[in-house]
Amino acid sequence: MKYFQPYSVEEAIEIAHASESTFLAGGTDLVLHMRTGKAQPSGLIDLGKIPVLREIKEVDGFIEIGSMATFAELGNSELVAQNAYALWQACQSMGSPQIRNQATLGGNLGNCSPAADGLPPLLALGAEVHLISQEGEEFVPLSTLLSRTPLFGQDTLIRGFRIPINSWQSGFAKLGKRRALAIARLSVAVAVEINGTRVENVRVALGAVGRRAFLSESLGRELSGLDLNGAWLEKGILEVQQIVREALGARASAPYKRVAVSGVFREALASIITEGGTQA
């Protein structure tokens, strides 16, 4: 197996184009997959020596996050805490301190497990993914990207993410650890735009309900343009249960998750509205 350690993005995508090699970020998924044989790369392109990929910064009304930013770095970022609270929350509860020090947001998308903690917050926050290859670069809404299979070609690098900075508020909650049975895992991220007492716009994303994290457009529609109160919260809970029912169908985990999701949904909103349905 070959091992490359490029010092720039250009070099990295050139090697990927020429060599069929696989990008290596923190390695918390890939190193394990190599040991079990699930991944058998012919070469590795270690992204760890490209400083620009680690940056977390504000640019033209967006938070730009390099793909190699770790969960620990994101969880310590004031910029993220202020403007992307759901993502910040997900970073606190992900893995263990050692895993957070090593695991990157880009790797979370690259691995794309159904329960990847970074994805529901990014979906709810309206994040776009910055992809780059020798053919060119593009910004794709994460929700669009997640409907593609495969997500992108072997020679495409996740350069980073960008999240619009706006007055939306967001929150995240999850149930179950990575090693818990799939049936006991669930995560919810919510972002809302509140104007006075009205919820103008809503985005709700679910993780570990189906093959990949997803944004529920119908839920967003149903919950937008309403007054924020106890009734709104109750409506949200009924709707989110309906989404889980539809997404899981007859799967064994369906009855459990349909019940569990109401608590997780409530918890995701805890930083935004109180138990009684007033603004927190």
Add this chain to the structure above:
Amino acid sequence: MIEIKLVVNDKPYTLEVEPSERLIDALRNRLGLLGTKEGCGEGECGACTVIMDGKTVNSCLVLAAQANGSVITSIEGVGNRRSPHPVQKAFVEVGAVQCGFCTPGMVLSAKNLLDKNSKPSNEEIGIAMSGNLCRCTGYDKILRAVKIAAEEGKE
């Protein structure tokens, strides 16, 4: 084989490693640093914890090649029988060591916390130690030892 340069416990090394070789293998097999333990080999237990560029990582999940250019502290770099680190002293005093398998990783997580934050709250200690599992002690003594080491450091 690829050549990497790294500093381990203040000593510079140049090593030839396999691309798929993990940092724990390089430390144990090439440098003979057997204090770093392999428990689960899957990132769950923290027995293999080392400090890499000021951060704790599980050396069973890091490739040796990824550590190229890094500064590593393993348990051998923390203290010794004659002059133990305050964390090590506290672990012994409190009886936080039973079989000892988890201890090197525990000590490194605790040391790294205290290096960054000399007055951690109980909650901060709990979080910092949450990636290290112990089958023997039930954690109370371990958390108490870290608290004591923190208090001694303050004086």
